[in-house]
Amino acid sequence: MTVPPHPKGYVCVRTHHPLALTGRLDDPAWSAAPFTDDFVDIEGDIRPRPWFRTRVKMLWDDQYLYIGAELEEPHLWATQTQHDCVIFHEHDFEVFMDPDSDNHQYYEYEINALGTDWDLRLVKPYRDGGPALNEWEIPGLKKAVHLKGTINDPRDTDQGWSLELALPWKVLGEFAHCPCPPRVGDQWRINFSRVEWDLRIVDGQYEKEPGRPEHNWVWSPQGAIDMHRPEMWGYLQFEETTKPFRPDPDWEVRCALMELYWAERDFHEKRGVYTASISELNLSETSVAVQLTPDGYVGRARGHKGTLSIRQDSLISLKP
Numbered sequence: 001m002t003v004p005p006h007p008k009g010y011v012c013v014r015t016h017h018p019l020a021l022t023g024r025l026d027d028p029a030w031s032a033a034p035f036t037d038d039f040v041d042i043e044g045d046i047r048p049r050p051w052f053r054t055r056v057k058m059l060w061d062d063q064y065l066y067i068g069a070e071l072e073e074p075h076l077w078a079t080q081t082q083h084d085c086v087i088f089h090e091h092d093f094e095v096f097m098d099p100d101s102d103n104h105q106y107y108e109y110e111i112n113a114l115g116t117d118w119d120l121r122l123v124k125p126y127r128d129g130g131p132a133l134n135e136w137e138i139p140g141l142k143k144a145v146h147l148k149g150t151i152n153d154p155r156d157t158d159q160g161w162s163l164e165l166a167l168p169w170k171v172l173g174e175f176a177h178c179p180c181p182p183r184v185g186d187q188w189r190i191n192f193s194r195v196e197w198d199l200r201i202v203d204g205q206y207e208k209e210p211g212r213p214e215h216n217w218v219w220s221p222q223g224a225i226d227m228h229r230p231e232m233w234g235y236l237q238f239e240e241t242t243k244p245f246r247p248d249p250d251w252e253v254r255c256a257l258m259e260l261y262w263a264e265r266d267f268h269e270k271r272g273v274y275t276a277s278i279s280e281l282n283l284s285e286t287s288v289a290v291q292l293t294p295d296g297y298v299g300r301a302r303g304h305k306g307t308l309s310i311r312q313d314s315l316i317s318l319k320p
Helices: 028-032 169-175 251-271
Strands: 009-014 054-060 064-072 092-098 106-111 117-122 142-148 160-168 187-196 199-202 205-208 215-218 234-239 289-292 297-302 307-311 316-319
Touching: 028 054, 054 187, 064 092, 064 169, 092 160, 106 160, 160 169, 251 297, 251 307
Parallel strands: 009 054, 009 234
Antiparallel strands: 054 064, 064 160, 092 106, 092 187, 106 117, 142 160, 187 215, 187 234, 199 205, 289 297, 297 307, 307 316
16 A cells, blocks of 8 residues: 555644734734645645645634635635635635544535635535535634735736634534544644636626636645545644644554545445455555444554544544
């Protein structure tokens, strides 16, 4: 098995002063938070690097997770104003979060340059049947957007836009299945996406170039055009002050379990059943044990933190 590169990590330090959100990232507290690496293509290095810069920084306190983002953009464009509409049909910025790193019960949040947003919860990934619950809301969310230019005006060239979010722990803890607010040293899974469309100007207005797919630019690459692979998201490490990021010691074990998942999925599509035979699956990692269950199967492997398991709907569990 070729182990994918470890996802990117970010050390999020605590702020002792609630942030005043303006969308400009000009609160003095942000000086303690470094920017992430610039976003890359969702598929990784096999694709060209984005031509507009995107980067993020984060802080936390006892009430909120703070996210600040800067997006370089010469053509500020957004027309959607209805909450919970499909924001990525236009330019947008997106947040994905799986607090306990089990691939299930994760959050998605999208926002455009007008501040129109879409918050939803995924019971499990779309590949495993979802569903996406649009009725999930984030009461107490704070947001601010700052435009560096004139929106929906093709007559000039813009600089871009920036945004700030304050996501309340009270809501994020609803389906976290782990301490919330986090404990110092805890790690959550998180990723960010930017959807960018090729535009043309028709009758003095922006519109999408017909027949062209969107560009998907992300913080930590997914290896596929699919943000709904939580196992590939980055790691967010919570600390009081700046400390080194700790790579997941069980990353290779998690990859071995996901290799089993994809192999079993392929086997089931071809034969209509799952198998407990490692040899039939042609797995490169033989340390994974498989047991059939009434619903499908459970695969297990020993990691540094205990025994990790995966089942047919990609739920990953840890038993210390």
